Amino acid sequence: MNKYHLSYYTALQTILDLSGLTIDDFADKANISSSVIRHADEDWNPKFDTVERICSVINISISSFFLIAEHKLSIKNSVTLKYVIKNNYISVKFLNEKLQELRLNSNMSRSQLSKKTGINKANICNREHSKITNKILCSTLEKYALSFGLTMSELCEILEKDA
Numbered sequence: 001m002n003k004y005h006l007s008y009y010t011a012l013q014t015i016l017d018l019s020g021l022t023i024d025d026f027a028d029k030a031n032i033s034s035s036v037i038r039h040a041d042e043d044w045n046p047k048f049d050t051v052e053r054i055c056s057v058i059n060i061s062i063s064s065f066f067l068i069a070e071h072k073l074s075i076k077n078s079v080t081l082k083y084v085i086k087n088n089y090i091s092v093k094f095l096n097e098k099l100q101e102l103r104l105n106s107n108m109s110r111s112q113l114s115k116k117t118g119i120n121k122a123n124i125c126n127r128e129h130s131k132i133t134n135k136i137l138c139s140t141l142e143k144y145a146l147s148f149g150l151t152m153s154e155l156c157e158i159l160e161k162d163a
């Protein structure tokens with residue numbers, strides 16, 4: 001599986017800069033711990049709901065966050081922000097259902113998806129049957145996206161469109 005380079009840290013820093021807020025004020029508005037921001041580095045692997053909260057501070061879509069992380073969208077100030085849409089909250093259940101739908105639309109069995117992603121088949125099954133209710137890591141979601149031939153921003157555009 002080909003992995004493209006994502007920098008969640010770059011996206012975080014871009015959004016933080018655009019907000020014009022201090023780290024503490026930004027964290028407060030995002031309803032996350034300021035230590036999450038302070039300790040983020042190039043290896044930072046946030047949970048998907050953390051990305052949602054970060055995006056909500058400046059009303060940027062989740063797909064825009066991933067476009068920045070993929071280095072496909074360079075935003076220097078809020079005037080150049082092209083994807084200024086308030087994202088809907090994407091529930092774990094909805095995300096699980098969409099991942100199953102994408103797998104089925106790709107004519108992929110759980111075993112095939114497991115081989116492509118390296119994710120345990122039982123975990124895929126449990127996620128699809130909503131037995132897994134914990135938040136998904138972006139790196140795990142990235143594995144799903146790549147297995148469907150999508151970038152993270154493309155996957156999130158699909159999610160946001162249907163949410």
